Amino acid sequence: MGEPSTTSVTDATSALDATSATDATSATDATSALEDGAVIHTRALTKRYRGGQLAVDGLDLTVPAGSVFGFLGPNGSGKTTTIRMLMGLIAPTSGAARVLGQPMPRASRTVLPHVGALIEGPALYGFLSGRENLTRYDAADPTADPRTRRSRVEAALERVGLAAAAGKKAKAYSLGMKQRLGLAAALLQPRRLLVLDEPTNGLDPQGMREIRALIRELAAEGTTVFLSSHLLDEIEQVCTHAAVMAQGRLITQGTVSDLAAGTRGRLVVTTPDAAEAARVLKERGVGDVVVTDDGRVTGEAPDGELADLTAALVEMGVRVRGFGVERASLEDAFVALTGEGFDVAG
């Protein structure tokens, strides 16, 4: 990870009417029903860096309001570049991005006050305490009310579990504490959207759990959360929706359960009579029957009634110790989609 920097939201002048999620220009577009409810929407969004690197290639992304949206892909797949375009930090080479219904980067000044962002780790003054960092950060935001500053800073510290350590200098903070302080900065004002780039990167399991719990809490209060991650497991645990990127291109997007359901689970029979069980399953039309080294018999999950299969096994004298369908994971879905494992260096 490079030198930390935070993208903040400081220079807005006018508030965005919560009801005007689409502006006049989009009314003339052929907007789909999906786009209407979208907090983020991109069309053919493309970024080619000056060196010629095509980092993001024709991205069509739709992030529904109220979702916890996981933006998933191995290192170098274009996640950070996409986030930087969404936040108006870099201009796309071609294509369009709308955030809260407004075109980016053009509407940055009206959109960004409603967006809390944590990108590439928080920028902190090591010689200031956590509390002082937040106070200073808030003071630099012209949309922030100085009269409520103290209470908002304390509430944000409380929220991320840093109240007890608020007086310590930030340079003495662990990586996890720094990350939480960055989140606190994003939470100093109510936000409609939170954009978090690898929010649990470098955290220990306990720190990860805390951040995930916080994300769930914020989502329950109605904030849409868009987070990038290269950890499939993390996306499965916290996200309602996900998009999968590889080499700058979108491979798939949808609800996490639909993505995993797109891949069938495996039927698993645990039995001391493996050979006989395999024969019965094949006879009953189960595909890809395999006897594993540990004596289990697996096969493609059937469309029909599972009870008929157990009845057939029992009828043929197969002793069944365990019987069920193992749910496909997002990882299975990824492997099925790309033909590759999701094996990335953390």
Ligand SMILES: Nc1ncnc2c1ncn2[C@@H]1O[C@H](COP(=O)(O)OP(=O)(O)OP(=O)(O)O)[C@@H](O)[C@H]1O
């Ligand atoms: N400023 C830049 N100039 C040139 N190429 C860049 C620049 N920033 C990123 N790239 C390249 O663009 C591609 C996508 O990078 P990006 O950082 O968006 O991916 P990522 O999915 O966020 O990966 P990571 O998790 O490692 O940050 C990579 O090949 C990267 O080397």
